[in-house]
Amino acid sequence: MIKEYELKSLSLKGNSLFLGVISAGIGLTLILSGCGSDSSDSDTAVEKAAVAATQQVANATATAATATSSPTESTVTDAYYPKTVEDLLDREVTIVAPPDRIVALSPSALEYLYALGGVAVGRPSSARYPEAAMSVESVGTSYAPNFESILGLNPDLIIADSIIQAQPRFLEQFKGLPAPVFLAGAGSYSDVLTALERLGVVLNRNDEAQAEITRIQTSMEAAKSVLPPGASAIVLIADRDNTFYAAKNTSFVGDVMDNLGVVNPASDLPDAGPFPGFSTASIEILLSWNPDFIFTITPAPAPAPRLSTLLPSIPPMRGLSAVQSGSILELPLEIALQAPGPRVDQLVKLIVESLAQ
Amino acid sequence: MQIVKSTIVRSFLLLVLMALLAFLLSLQFGTSYFGPIEVINGLIFSDSGIDRTIIWEIRFPRSLSAALVGAGLGLAGAMLQVTTRNPLADPAILGISALAGLALALMVVIFPLANSYVRGMACIAGGVAGGGLILILSRGFVSPLRITIVGVAVGAFASACIIGLITGSRVVLDLALGFLAGGLYGSGWEDAFWWIVFLPLMCIGIMSLANRLDNLALGDEIAINLGENPDRTRAAAVLFSGLMTGIAVSISGLVSFVGLASPHIARAIVGRGSLNLFIGSILVGSIVMLAADTVARVVISPSELPAGILTAFVGAPILIYLVRSKLS
Numbered sequence: 001m002i003k004e005y006e007l008k009s010l011s012l013k014g015n016s017l018f019l020g021v022i023s024a025g026i027g028l029t030l031i032l033s034g035c036g037s038d039s040s041d042s043d044t045a046v047e048k049a050a051v052a053a054t055q056q057v058a059n060a061t062a063t064a065a066t067a068t069s070s071p072t073e074s075t076v077t078d079a080y081y082p083k084t085v086e087d088l089l090d091r092e093v094t095i096v097a098p099p100d101r102i103v104a105l106s107p108s109a110l111e112y113l114y115a116l117g118g119v120a121v122g123r124p125s126s127a128r129y130p131e132a133a134m135s136v137e138s139v140g141t142s143y144a145p146n147f148e149s150i151l152g153l154n155p156d157l158i159i160a161d162s163i164i165q166a167q168p169r170f171l172e173q174f175k176g177l178p179a180p181v182f183l184a185g186a187g188s189y190s191d192v193l194t195a196l197e198r199l200g201v202v203l204n205r206n207d208e209a210q211a212e213i214t215r216i217q218t219s220m221e222a223a224k225s226v227l228p229p230g231a232s233a234i235v236l237i238a239d240r241d242n243t244f245y246a247a248k249n250t251s252f253v254g255d256v257m258d259n260l261g262v263v264n265p266a267s268d269l270p271d272a273g274p275f276p277g278f279s280t281a282s283i284e285i286l287l288s289w290n291p292d293f294i295f296t297i298t299p300a301p302a303p304a305p306r307l308s309t310l311l312p313s314i315p316p317m318r319g320l321s322a323v324q325s326g327s328i329l330e331l332p333l334e335i336a337l338q339a340p341g342p343r344v345d346q347l348v349k350l351i352v353e354s355l356a357q
Numbered sequence: 358m359q360i361v362k363s364t365i366v367r368s369f370l371l372l373v374l375m376a377l378l379a380f381l382l383s384l385q386f387g388t389s390y391f392g393p394i395e396v397i398n399g400l401i402f403s404d405s406g407i408d409r410t411i412i413w414e415i416r417f418p419r420s421l422s423a424a425l426v427g428a429g430l431g432l433a434g435a436m437l438q439v440t441t442r443n444p445l446a447d448p449a450i451l452g453i454s455a456l457a458g459l460a461l462a463l464m465v466v467i468f469p470l471a472n473s474y475v476r477g478m479a480c481i482a483g484g485v486a487g488g489g490l491i492l493i494l495s496r497g498f499v500s501p502l503r504i505t506i507v508g509v510a511v512g513a514f515a516s517a518c519i520i521g522l523i524t525g526s527r528v529v530l531d532l533a534l535g536f537l538a539g540g541l542y543g544s545g546w547e548d549a550f551w552w553i554v555f556l557p558l559m560c561i562g563i564m565s566l567a568n569r570l571d572n573l574a575l576g577d578e579i580a581i582n583l584g585e586n587p588d589r590t591r592a593a594a595v596l597f598s599g600l601m602t603g604i605a606v607s608i609s610g611l612v613s614f615v616g617l618a619s620p621h622i623a624r625a626i627v628g629r630g631s632l633n634l635f636i637g638s639i640l641v642g643s644i645v646m647l648a649a650d651t652v653a654r655v656v657i658s659p660s661e662l663p664a665g666i667l668t669a670f671v672g673a674p675i676l677i678y679l680v681r682s683k684l685s
Contacts, residue, residue: 125660138659144542146659147415148388151407168470169543176414176545178407274524 085201087183088162088191095180095202099157103150103179106142106161107339108186112195113159115212115342116205122153128334129343147173157202161185162195186340187277188255192216196342212342219345223352224260231355232263233293234286235331237278238307242314244281251277252340253295253331256347262355265289283316293355294322295331299338306330329354368627372640376424379647383420384412386651388658414545421549422608423541423650423664424643427615429555429605431642432562433598434616435623435634439570440594441504444679447617448484448602450505452512454613456487457599457606458536459515462522473547477607484603487511488595539612539665541650548608555604559639562597567632570594574631612665614672615642621675645671 082096103122104110110127113120124145125138137153140146142164150158156179160170163185174181182202184195193213200209235247235254246266247254254277257264266289269279296307308330311317322328331350335343384396391399391412399412430448437446448454460483464471471479495507519537541548569590572580577587605612622645623637649667656662 140659140661144661146388146661148411149659151411151415152389154407168472172473172547173543173545176410178410 081204083201083204085182085198087198088185088195089166089183091183093180093182093202095157095182097156098204099202101153101155102157102159103139103153103155104159105139105145105150106164106185107334108163108195108341109159109161109184111339111341111343112184112199113203115196116200116203116208118203118205121155122150126338129339147177150177155179157182159184159199162191163187186252186344188252189220189259189344190255192341192344216342216345219348220259223348226356227260227262227352228356229261230263231293232265232289232291233257233295233351233355234264234266234281234289234291235295235297235336236281236286236307236311237275237297237299237337238310239274242310243273244283244286245273245275245278246281246286247278253297253336253347256344257351260348260351262351265291283314287316287319290321292322293327293329294320295329295336295351295354297331297333297336299333327354327357365627365633369633369636369640372623372626372637372644376640376643376647379644379651380420380424383423383647383651384416387411387416387654418546418549419541419544419650420647421552422544423646425549425552425555426541426605426609426612427619427642427644427646428559428639429601429642430612430616430646431619431623431638431640432559432635433601433605434618434642435620435638436562436566436570436594436598436601437616438620439574439631439634440591440598442574443504444621445505445617445676446508447614448598448605449611449613449616450512451487451491451508452510452515453484453487453491453508453599453602454606454611455512455515455519456490457481457484457603458611459483459518459522460486460603461536461607462519466522473607474550477551477604480607481600481603484599484601484606485596486599487515487602488597488599492592492595536610538663539610539668540653540661540663541609542661542663544608551604551608555601558597558600562601563632563635566590566594566597567630567635570631609646610663610665612646612668614668614676615645617679618672618675619645621679 081098082094084092084094087093101121102113102118104113104120104124104127106124107127107129110120110123110133111129114130114133120133120136122139123133123136124142125140126142127133137149139149139153142161145160145165158174158177158179158181160174160181160183162183165171165174165183166185182199184199186192186195193216196209196212196216200206235251235257237245237247239245246269247257247264248269248271249255249258249264249267254264254267258267266279266281269281272280294308294311296311298304298307308328311328312323317323329350331337331347335347340347381393381396384400385391385393389411391408395408396412399408400417403409403413433448433453434446437448437451438444440446457480460479461476464476464479468475490511491504491508494511495504569585572583572585573587573590575583580587580590602616619638619642620634623634623641626641627633627637645668646664649664649671653662653664653667
């Protein structure tokens, strides 16, 4: 005789303990959702670097800046409004009239807009710069923009991120929006210059775009001129398990270092790990590289300790000459990782000042 | 008998009304609120402007998708519980959801540009394979404990594989958070499309399996005397559950506890017979998922919680209650 297992009904009547547990669960959900925030929403301890875009350049630098060609071959059609411009994913985007209500979907997109003198009506919740944009309405996070909020602002142009929002699931949703979507991110130093140039055409702010590009290129050339030749450096991130990942030259910060001429031993690592542009780096390999300088990035918000302070406390790391000499610097999370873009000159300045010491 | 029938009819009517109400509320609430008339205008009139776009292009397909996920998981959970005679059976607990998710992750790694229909097929294949694996490894369903242990082991293995893929693949990482937590962010018409597949399959599954599973509940010997093949019936039910789970996972990722809780809630309302239970679980699952998704969209607007977090918050106490009541 096969034993039958009776399925017991769930009796909801008169079970106050059960209802109390359910209520507590729902209440906890609401409390946590109100209090909790992902790392992109909480305040981060950002080290501010002084920005000094110097106009006093040597003749050689000016010559170099003048001789520097446009960052990309121009693929922009020379037209008035309506304008058709290729975005950074090489999609042709047509702007039929001067954009007036612009929504930016990532911190980088927002900074591009404001660097060109534009104003947003919607911004991502994770954006922290510029200050003038902080009063603008939030449209959700960069990784999950709220399309209802975006539509509610009645935009006539949406600037999305060509790195964060390049996935098919976003591109499919962009197709259904009534406003043109222009994708501009910053996967590399040249992306920044290209994005500024093309957005300048989109916004009819070509002069401002050229000024920004010149400013950034000038700072890059000035930085290169003072950088000691052959200087080596790595950029490290660690995850919760203290596994280290070193920036390859395919990351934004790695590409900036490459443009500066800094030797990056991690550039030849195979792709490994969950962080795009970063590769797993064991302590052994770090010791074999023994770079002149170590830059660190700590994604976790305060009060989590900065990786730059943790490194010297790891015994094997004390064998690194950079640790022994204190040649470690914590890079600002925003300009190095979260919001790469027009403030690249600040990043360049930090790297060069550290390496030049 | 007449009184019982009319009670059950009233119960079903109540569930249908609640499902319609949950659906309407999901169209009304979001980043902005729409009254019922505005919702109807947005559905009917194509020239309603932004309202039309929000309601027709964003909320309506998303609500349809939420209802579909809830219905699929509810039905899958009910079939698994009846088939295995285990009140703790659930596509997530038995590892079927995780295997469907693993199939999706593998598809994304091998074919990153695969469209949503291909991904859906991969999930369905994974869900059916998951059901088959449970069948093979547990060698029949004599012991609910064995089934649960096998399912937990299979689910752990699949979850570990998914984590491994996340670690090694940028493409999988990109969809990881929303997928693992379970949610309907980004659901659109390509997801609501699966109703066309689900609806006839659901009817076929319920009509063909409900009576057979009722016979099976009387015991294998009696079922055989009634002309049933118990093993074949169980296999069909489990594989069908895998199919339903695969459809749900392809839309929402790994949503937990809907398949567990919906049958129990349905049983309390519409009784124990398999047919009533399956239809009731579909309705309850839809209501739960619609409610969870609406709250998820509203509570920290304009950001969103993954709906799977809310279903876990509600479903976990239900599971604890069940375990405690079984032990007592």
